[in-house]
Amino acid sequence: GAVVSQHPSRVICKSGTSVKIECRSLDFQATTMFWYRQFPKKSLMLMATSNEGSKATYEQGVEKDKFLINHASLTLSTLTVTSAHPEDSSFYICSARDPIRGSNEKLFFGSGTQLSVL
Amino acid sequence: AQSVTQPDIHITVSEGASLELRCNYSYGATPYLFWYVQSPGQGLQLLLKYFSGDTLVQGIKGFEAEFKRSQSSFNLRKPSVHWSDAAEYFCAVFTGGGNKLTFGTGTQLKVEL
Numbered sequence: 269g270a271v272v273s274q275h276p277s278r279v280i281c282k283s284g285t286s287v288k289i290e291c292r293s294l295d296f297q298a299t300t301m302f303w304y305r306q307f308p309k310k311s312l313m314l315m316a317t318s319n320e321g322s323k324a325t326y327e328q329g330v331e332k333d334k335f336l337i338n339h340a341s342l343t344l345s346t347l348t349v350t351s352a353h354p355e356d357s358s359f360y361i362c363s364a365r366d367p368i369r370g371s372n373e374k375l376f377f378g379s380g381t382q383l384s385v386l
Numbered sequence: 387a388q389s390v391t392q393p394d395i396h397i398t399v400s401e402g403a404s405l406e407l408r409c410n411y412s413y414g415a416t417p418y419l420f421w422y423v424q425s426p427g428q429g430l431q432l433l434l435k436y437f438s439g440d441t442l443v444q445g446i447k448g449f450e451a452e453f454k455r456s457q458s459s460f461n462l463r464k465p466s467v468h469w470s471d472a473a474e475y476f477c478a479v480f481t482g483g484g485n486k487l488t489f490g491t492g493t494q495l496k497v498e499l
């Protein structure tokens with residue numbers, strides 16, 4: 269089956285540094301990828317929609333200069349948390365849509381990245 | 387706007403007992419509904435989905451869900467819970483036009499041995 273790989277699974281960084289998270293679709297070309305953020309004991313909140321070759325679409329309240337998204341190829345989207353602060357600590361999950369599987373509902377999720385900012 | 391409500395934050399069941407996790411949705415058109423499971427520190431795994439047709443949907447790991455339009459519900463069930471089913475369960479609705487998944491707040495399932 270389709271697999272989405274997310275790396276790293278866990279990262280600890282100092283406040284003020286930037287962290288890059290990668291999301292790869294391993295056996296399909298994902299024209300669209302999604303980035304979610306999950307707070308402890310909370311649901312997943314969509315941060316942005318990443319479209320290959322164009323700018324990401326951010327949800328209301330998400331700082332696009334803070335959370336940089338790049339979708340330079342059909343198999344890779346990256347989320348960079350710039351100048352990270354402790355409040356950015358969270359679990360980030362990506363998902364990718366496989367358009368070949370016949371419907372827009374074919375979403376596959378990465379295993380998530382736990383970001384801890386000290 | 388579309389939304390998903392999971393009324394139960396925590397549920398504890400004994401191993402071997404039956405399980406029902408509640409999910410209610412608010413969506414104007416026919417919804418595309420999903421149930422996902424998340425183990426600690428992990429991503430999401432799709433259990434089952436409903437798009438159309440038979441309102442009783444079978445999923446993986448012995449789970450099933452029933453779509454009831456009159457009640458705007460899509461409850462997840464399992465006749466006999468295993469200890470390995472302990473996890474967080476999310477109901478979600480997909481808005482095809484909006485291309486987004488909206489998740490419920492999740493239900494934490496604990497299984498007593």
